[in-house]
Amino acid sequence: MAVNRPGFFFDYDVDSDGSLSKPIWADGIARRNYSVFGDAVSFDPTYSTNKYDMAFTPFTGVNHHKRSVTFCGALVAHEDADSFKWVFSRSLAAMGGKEPKYIITDQDPGILKAVPLVFKTARHRYYIKATEFDAKWEEIGREHTVNNIDWFKEMYAKRKHWVMAHCRDLEMGGVMWTTQRSESENSFFKRFESKSGTLVEFLLRFDSAMDQQRHTQKKLDNGNIHTSPKISTHLAIEVHGAQVYSHKVFEEFQEEVKYSIDTCKSRGFSEADSLEVTTLRDANRDRNYQIHLKQLVAAECFKGKALYAGIWCKDAIHTKMFDCNGEEAADVDIIDGKQIAMSVMWSEIH
Incomplete structure (x- = not known):
């Protein structure tokens, strides 16, 4: 597979009985997208997607059209800290070791344990509330006499993980405020899923989903080139x-x-x-x-x-991408037109 797809990254791990437990993959286009838009990453293993009951765990970002873009895909048979640690470390390998500015997840105990073991510079966030946070928090604490409750104190101590007001100093901190981006992406992929399908069928459906996502991006890119937005103030x-x-x-x-x-x-x-x-x-x-x-x-x-x-210029995507050997992959952005058309038709009938 990797031979015919420039820049393709793939790795996997097995259980003690030899059964596949953790495959992970990212093609050249996904890796190129990460090099441009990978400062903000959402990770959310929310549903099982095949008859082996493996959770699909995509790494998701936001592109220059403010639309979801998939950087990397993985399946995990066990949603525990060791599995997430392996997935996180291999995702970094796929992206050349470049950490995001921040990663946003839910509060799954395995994820919370694994993130700091792998990401050394990325800030970890998992929920967002409104601004004016500190004063309101103190007011609520006094009103309900809960300032001395351990949980209340612990959540306040972790406020940099989940309060938007404490992320203003973070580049790309306003791109994703909750796991809603990942949840939206999962809804997109569910259109292509079959819980009774095999891993091969899942990967074929995944490719169809990616083709549609990229077809939409190319269509929007083309619109940026050939059309102009309406000016209202002429400033x-x-x-x-x-x-x-x-x-x-x-x-x-x-x-x-x-x-x-x-x-x-x-x-x-x-x-x-x-x-x-x-x-x-x-x-x-x-x-x-x-x-x-x-x-x-x-x-x-x-x-x-x-x-x-997260304000990008319209030509943000025009950057070089390199394969796993460090050589420039000049054609990672080439998608066969017939393949795109078939993928779009597939999505419309499912």
């Missing part, structure tokens, strides 16, 4: 955004521009510590913001927002 910053962002990202960017025009007003300028200071009034949120202006401050602020929210 230079909006015009530039339409030129560099994918259509989906531009929609979100455009809403920010329109919101700032409609609701944010400057209330004058002053000087403090040799810096120009302006007070910005957000009428909708009933808040004032003090902005300290210095050279390149706007660029730096937007850069921070872009890194947190």
Whole structure:
């Protein structure tokens, strides 16, 4: 299989009786996607997918169209810490040892134990609540007299794993807030599953699902090249955004521009510590913001927002990919047109 598919990675492990327990795989396109979009990864083993009752455990991210993209697939016969540790370590091998900025999972005990054994730099997150967290948490604790309860204290101590307000410093921290991304991806793959099927049938169905996912991405890429989004304000910053962002990202960017025009007003300028200071009034949120202006401050602020929210340019995917031997795989993005058409037809009748 790997011989005919440039950049293909595959590994497996067996139980003591020789039965297959943990296969894992990632082709060249998936690995290339990870090299671009792999800062934020969701992992969620939620359902069994074949007659051997093995759990399907995809690694999922978000691409430049704000759509799910699959980096790696694995099956596990035993959902325990040792199995997850093996899967995590082999997924890193498939991706050249590059850790994500963060990985989001559920609170399965085996996963919670395995993550820190493999990921040394990635931040682990598993649930998200609203902002203004600390004050609300303290208020709830006082109101219900639960501040001294062990569970309550433990969850607060782990807040960097699950509270969005404590992830603002994390690049790509705003891309995925819960395991909803993985749950959505699992719903997508379920359209191709057969719980009575063999492993071979599952892999064929998996390939069909991947072909459809990539066909959609190529269709959106083509739309970015040959169509232009509608400009609403004609401000230079909006015009530039339409030129560099994918259509989906531009929609979100455009809403920010329109919101700032409609609701944010400057209330004058002053000087403090040799810096120009302006007070910005957000009428909708009933808040004032003090902005300290210095050279390149706007660029730096937007850069921070872009890194947190996952704002990619429309040509983000145009990068090199290398095979398992470290050699450039020039044709990993080639998908046969007939294969795509068959895959789309397959998905429509199932």
